[in-house]
Amino acid sequence: MAIGRSRDFAALLDELIDEDARNAGGSPATLHSLDYLSVAEELHSGRINFTDRRAEAEYGMHQSAPPRRRADQAKTVKTEPPVAMPLATDPDEIARELGLGRTTDPKVLDRLRRDFAFRNHPDRVPAHLRANAMTRMQVANMLIDEAKRGKIKPQGAGEARA
Numbered sequence: 001m002a003i004g005r006s007r008d009f010a011a012l013l014d015e016l017i018d019e020d021a022r023n024a025g026g027s028p029a030t031l032h033s034l035d036y037l038s039v040a041e042e043l044h045s046g047r048i049n050f051t052d053r054r055a056e057a058e059y060g061m062h063q064s065a066p067p068r069r070r071a072d073q074a075k076t077v078k079t080e081p082p083v084a085m086p087l088a089t090d091p092d093e094i095a096r097e098l099g100l101g102r103t104t105d106p107k108v109l110d111r112l113r114r115d116f117a118f119r120n121h122p123d124r125v126p127a128h129l130r131a132n133a134m135t136r137m138q139v140a141n142m143l144i145d146e147a148k149r150g151k152i153k154p155q156g157a158g159e160a161r162a
Helices: 009-023 036-044 052-061 071-075 091-098 106-120 127-148
Strands: none
Touching: 091 106, 091 127, 106 127
16 A cells, blocks of 8 residues: 555545465455546436336347236136225214224224324325325324223213214
């Protein structure tokens, strides 16, 4: 390693690795240094042309042949799934769906919250239903919090909200 020379950190590391390999009895490692700024400059220069069409072509070139379909699969017609409609955001309706009013046990209420979130979380529904799902989650969380504070009393049947 030469002392007093002006060099960048990557070159210094390359020299240290080579020196370590020589001391261990091996041959110097051949590393290619990568200057991030020059790569970023090249990407932003506009000289690299990468379009969606080119990406699809490159992707297609590296794909294997599509699997052969059986005769009975070829006859089936793909249909679009039915468009889901928004669910109710009425607090009484959500309280009935949650089953509130049957218990005030915090562990059971936490389980109800998790189960409801699993079925209704905005990240788990189609994009057009996310606002509705967010509202449903907010109402359900509010109802469960009220139940934990004792504002919703256990009942056999009838209205769940106080």
